[in-house]
Amino acid sequence: MAAEIENGKTLSPEQIAEAEKYKNEANEYFKNKVYEKAIEFYSKAIEIDSSNAVYYANRSLANLRTELFGYALNDAVSAVKSDPSYLKAYYRRAAAHMSLGKFKLALSDFEVVSKRRPNDADAKKKFVECNKIVKKMAFERAINVDRPEKTLAEMYQSLESISIEDDYTGPKLSNEETVTLEFMKELMQWYKDQKKLHKKYAYKILYDIDAYLRKQPSLVDIAIPDEGKFTVCGDIHGQFYDLLNIFEKNGLPSETNPYLFNGDFVDRGSFSVECIFLLFGFKLLFPNHFYLSRGNHESINMNQMYGFTGEVTAKYSSTMADMFTQVYNFLPLCHLLNNKVLVMHGGLFSSDEVTLDDLRNVERNRQPPEEGIMCELLWSDPQPQNGRSPSKRGVGCQFGPDVTENFLKKNNLEYVIRSHEVKDMGYEVAHNGKCITVFSAPNYCDTMGNKGAYIILKGKDMKPQYEVYEAVPHPNVKPMMYANSLMNLIM
Known part of the structure; x- marks a missing residue:
């Protein structure tokens, strides 16, 4: 017929x-x-x-x-x-x-x-x-119209008197104490053994990181010494055991081994709570040598659909999920390395006029808007052809090699690093070497078969070196286990 x-x-x-x-x-x-x-x-x-x-x-x-x-x-x-x-x-x-x-x-x-x-x-x-x-x-x-929103500090005040059960043998902090290296090592092993950090300490970490992030700029400047090593990691997406593998391969964060994790720490993978508390803990321990950028998944809509809100609620409470929403609003949006390399989660912009000062002046304390600089920092993607195109994701834009070249020239930069996309080898070099993608969640969602990667830079030349690795085994907890039930029904 x-x-x-x-x-x-x-x-x-x-x-x-x-x-x-x-x-x-x-x-x-x-x-x-x-x-x-x-x-x-x-x-x-x-x-x-x-x-x-x-x-x-x-x-x-x-x-x-x-x-x-x-x-x-x-x-x-x-x-x-x-x-x-x-x-x-x-x-x-x-x-x-x-x-x-x-x-x-x-x-x-x-x-x-x-x-x-x-x-x-x-x-x-x-x-x-x-x-x-x-x-x-x-x-x-x-x-929310009728009731003023509580700050995270106000939420924490009603929680800090929580008692510790006698049978809890995990990592502990005093009320006055911030995290220590010993605490972080204990926490990694505790999580590796599939145990839960006591809610008292989880709430304290959130309170402390919120107080710190509120004081940070939207664009963070980082100086890397000539002989210094600096590691940039891409999306982690709740793959806790692969995060541990990065630290196993590349060394724990320290003042001589600094890291930048470039957004999308949570969602899809079902160990997102473990990932985010580990990352927040190291940020508190090494505030000037451990950096975190906001990704498009550090937002309430993504978290409600792709699992983080459900996971936090299951492991702790809906109050804690609300706390994370507030904390994410204060994550920096991008980082400038040695005044040469700009790192953001998504990509570049629908306008050729954007400057570094524009990025410094972004008001980030909000949910990501559907257009504008903040949206594009979190959502945009590169394309091989010149010019710009509507986003394949429905948010942000796609930008070509000429857009990248014009942005770098206008702002006196050498190249950009971004994440946001699965790549077979864990990274991809595009736009004549001027736009690098790094993705650090191998075998994404236990289905994609991709490798993970991270980038090592040395301050003297800022030439990227790529370390590629395979996924490691994890407990039998499937990705998207905590995702919205409707999303699982229709996907």
Whole structure:
């Protein structure tokens, strides 16, 4: 049977068969979690038959799995347009909207499906779950209007008198004491043995790090001595045992072994609590030799969807989850190394006029906006071609080699380091060596098969050296275990 395509031409049986062949090959890649190849073959099918809703819906899901939320949304919209009766297309559009924190739009798609299939228990369940999220968010907004938000210090005042049970044998701090190296070593082993830091000390670390971060600028200047070593790590995403492996390979943080972790410490991986307390602890121990940049996942929408909020609530309390939201708002947005190298989580900007002073002046105490400098620092990605393009993620922008070159020239810089994207070798050098990506979560989500990497710099020449490593075993706790239940249903 022939099929009509958008330009009015009729596809031959051979063309239909070829498109289906590409789709079936893509399906196999998808089953084997080789998502980039799946996207490639779905695209080949779409090139032949651009009116097939199934091809768009399938590619939408593959784009979701690789966090290309903008592309996923575009594909879902195309699927709905191609066949408004194809209900899976509405699920895909809902998933893309949820990934972007647009829960009301997701709810309208679930409503379409539940109305068309009133007896479908699965459709009803998804509608009900999404409706709960929307109502909860509306309720929280309403009570926040009527009730002044407590500062983290005020929250902590009611918690610092917590007693320590007699049977607790883990790491301890006195009320007056900040973290020590001995405490940090004990904590690493305690977490490695899958035990929980007592809530009294967890709350204290949060209180202390909040007090410190509030005094920091949005852009932090770092001086690296000529003979000094400096390590830059990318996304960790709750992969605690891989974080320990970095310290095993590269040495513990110290005044002679400084680190910068470049955002996305949490979410997806189910040991995010362990990761963040370890990182915050080392920041308190070595404030001038251990640095943390905010990533796009240090935000409330991402945390609610991808697991961190659920994990904190399960291991501690919803109050602590609220505390983290406040702390994340004060994380610096970028770091300048030896006045030569700018490090940020996402990337560059939709304007050629952005200067380092603009970055210093960003008001960061907020949730990431959907546009502007702060948004782009957290969300943007490089592209191989010159110019700029709409973001494949639906937030931020994509920027080409010319954009990077112009920014570096304007600000008298040598290159930029960013993270934010999975890379097969854990790193990628782009834009004529001027834009480097580093990603430090190997075998991301236990599915991607990528290596992890970190970058070592020496102050005298700032030439990057790349250390690549494989994932290490971890306890049988699956990624996304604490993610929003609806996200697991539709992904």
